[in-house]
Amino acid sequence: MSTSNTKKTNTLCVHAGEIEDIQFQGAVSPLFPSTSYAFLDGVEKRYPRNFNTPNQVALNKKIAALEQAETALVFGSGMAAISTALFAFLHQGDHIVLQQTLYGGTFHLVTDQFKKFGIEYSFTDGLEQSDFIDKIKPNTKVVYIETPSNPLLTITDIEMVAKLAKKRGLITMIDNTFATPIGQQPIALGIDIVIHSATKYMGGHSDILAGAIATSNKLMETIHNTGRNFGGNLSDYTVWLLERSMKTLGLRVKAQNRNAKKLAKFLDKHPKVERVYYPGLKSHPGHDIAKKQMHGFGGMISFELKDTYNPEVFMKHLEIVKPSLSLAGVESTILSPALTSHFLVPKEEREKQGVTEGLLRFSVGIEDKNDLMADLEQALEKL
Ligand SMILES: *Cc1c(COP(=O)(O)O)cnc(C)c1O
Numbered sequence: 001m002s003t004s005n006t007k008k009t010n011t012l013c014v015h016a017g018e019i020e021d022i023q024f025q026g027a028v029s030p031l032f033p034s035t036s037y038a039f040l041d042g043v044e045k046r047y048p049r050n051f052n053t054p055n056q057v058a059l060n061k062k063i064a065a066l067e068q069a070e071t072a073l074v075f076g077s078g079m080a081a082i083s084t085a086l087f088a089f090l091h092q093g094d095h096i097v098l099q100q101t102l103y104g105g106t107f108h109l110v111t112d113q114f115k116k117f118g119i120e121y122s123f124t125d126g127l128e129q130s131d132f133i134d135k136i137k138p139n140t141k142v143v144y145i146e147t148p149s150n151p152l153l154t155i156t157d158i159e160m161v162a163k164l165a166k167k168r169g170l171i172t173m174i175d176n177t178f179a180t181p182i183g184q185q186p187i188a189l190g191i192d193i194v195i196h197s198a199t200k201y202m203g204g205h206s207d208i209l210a211g212a213i214a215t216s217n218k219l220m221e222t223i224h225n226t227g228r229n230f231g232g233n234l235s236d237y238t239v240w241l242l243e244r245s246m247k248t249l250g251l252r253v254k255a256q257n258r259n260a261k262k263l264a265k266f267l268d269k270h271p272k273v274e275r276v277y278y279p280g281l282k283s284h285p286g287h288d289i290a291k292k293q294m295h296g297f298g299g300m301i302s303f304e305l306k307d308t309y310n311p312e313v314f315m316k317h318l319e320i321v322k323p324s325l326s327l328a329g330v331e332s333t334i335l336s337p338a339l340t341s342h343f344l345v346p347k348e349e350r351e352k353q354g355v356t357e358g359l360l361r362f363s364v365g366i367e368d369k370n371d372l373m374a375d376l377e378q379a380l381e382k383l
Contacts, residue, residue: 009066009182010250017061017243019054029058031240049231051224055239062246063202066181067194069214073227074239078177078197079105080232081211085195086110086142088226089171092118094141097132099156100124101149101353103175103197104342127156127286132164140168146175148290151302151337151361152354153178153277155286158293162190171219177201177328181214182253184294192219200328201299203245204252210234210242252330252366256299259372260364264301266373272309272380274358277302300327301362302337309383311336311358317379320371327363332372334362 007016019029032054037046046052051060051073063072075081086109090096098110100123110121120139124131132143143165147156158174165172173193174186180201186194196202198210211232213223227233234242264278279290280297290297305311315323315334324333325340335341342355364372 007065012062012065013250014247016065017058017063019058029055029240029243031055031236033236048236049228049233051227051233053236053239055236055243056234059239059243059246062243063181063196063212064214066246066249067176067187067214068185069187069194070217071220072212072214073220073224074198074234074242075211075213075227076232076234077209078103078195078199078211079109080230081195081197081213082106082175083109083113084227084230084232085173085193085213085223086144087117087230088223089142090114090117090119091141093120093139095120095122095137095139096142096144097122097124097135097140098144099127099146099149100131101127101152101154102144102146103150103177104337104345106144106146106175107349108344127154129157129160129164132161136168136170140170142171142173144173144175146177147184148178148279148286148298148300150178151300151341151359153279153284153286153298153300153302155279155284155290155293157289158184158186158189158191162186166190178298178300179294180249180253182250183257183296183298187214189293192216193223198242199326201253201256202249203242204249204328204330205245206324206326206329206331206333208238208242208245210238253299254296255366256328256364257296259366259369260299260301261297262369263362263364263372263376266376267301267303270376270380272306272383274304274306299364301364303360303362304356304358305360305383307358311360314379314383315360317382318375319378320367320375321362324363327361329363330366332363332365332367334360337361 060072122135145156172191177197194214196212261280268276278301321332
């Protein structure tokens with residue numbers, strides 16, 4: 001079956017990259033778990049850490065097709081993908097500009113590891129063009145963004161950052177985890193390197209740890225080489241499972257977007273809720289940019305209860321929505337970022353970013369929206 005990029009998203013989700021079962025004509029890609037392949041002169045050396053086992057290649061192709069990228073690689077975790085991408089291009093003496101609100105693990109990687117490699121970094125003060133330009137130095141090599149960001153769902157203007165970086169010869173990277181390739185295709189907007197924690201929406205069932213990078217053939221050469229040295233590959237069993245999961249990515253994400261929009265509006269109107277962060281709300285400062293660069297506004301909602309209410313008590317009263325560390329599964333989950341994803345970020349820095357003790361991050365699942373709304377309602381009622 002031809003799966004060129006002219007095919008629509010849901011078709012790519014199901015078919016792009018699939019391995020034809022020529023032996024039995026089965027409906028799904030066969031699983032090839034071998035770590036050892038024949039060594040033949042002039043033939044590619046097939047080995048899992050070279051990212052070239054049959055199942056890795058199949059999944060790489062699916063992700064590349066969805067991101068409209070020339071090529072993609074799958075990694076053992078989102079952080080394996082992020083660290084490989086960063087260390088592939090940052091050398092001793094180089095400098096990187098990162099946006100201010102970021103996934104806590106990325107913030108920790110930069111602040112905990114870069115110094116010992118002699119890599120300099122700056123975080124912007126905001127998300128405006130001047131905030132990025134102000135931090136660029138003669139030795140800046142990379143600009144790194146994340147939109148919508150974890151956990152405050154800030155929106156960065158992707159095209160604006162891509163343009164200002166290109167003008168200065170800088171490499172741009174984006175963490176596209178929250179948007180997914182269904183919600184946003186940054187390469188078409190001028191970004192060089194797209195990174196995912198596939199643990200989230202791509203996997204989508206809270207049972208896979210994985211990551212991915214999509215980019216051009218040229219930049220991938222450097223990433224591939226670094227990746228092989230670091231060895232953060234995903235086992236072929238999990239690669240195969242992730243290929244299976246991604247067949248429903250389009251359906252899942254669209255259902256999650258629909259539910260989230262409805263629930264964000266409900267929370268926004270509720271008298272016990274102080275503030276809702278959702279790019280789909282007109283009141284969100286990034287709403288217009290989100291409308292311009294995204295398809296749908298995502299399945300994540302963050303909100304704060306009014307001061308007098310205890311968020312932990314609220315979470316205890318929820319019956320369908322489960323407190324959970326991770327996000328983006330088919331089931332609805334909720335957590336306190338200050339206690340979890342941003343626990344490693346110093347409190348002062350956390351507060352500066354707006355990650356207050358009372359903030360809740362709500363990952364909306366595919367359950368019936370009215371059941372979810374009733375669950376929130378009854379838990380709010382009990383406060
Ligand atoms: C979870 C997450 C990561 C890290 O991914 P792992 O798969 O946990 O290593 C990176 N970025 C974002 C936005 C995330 O939500």
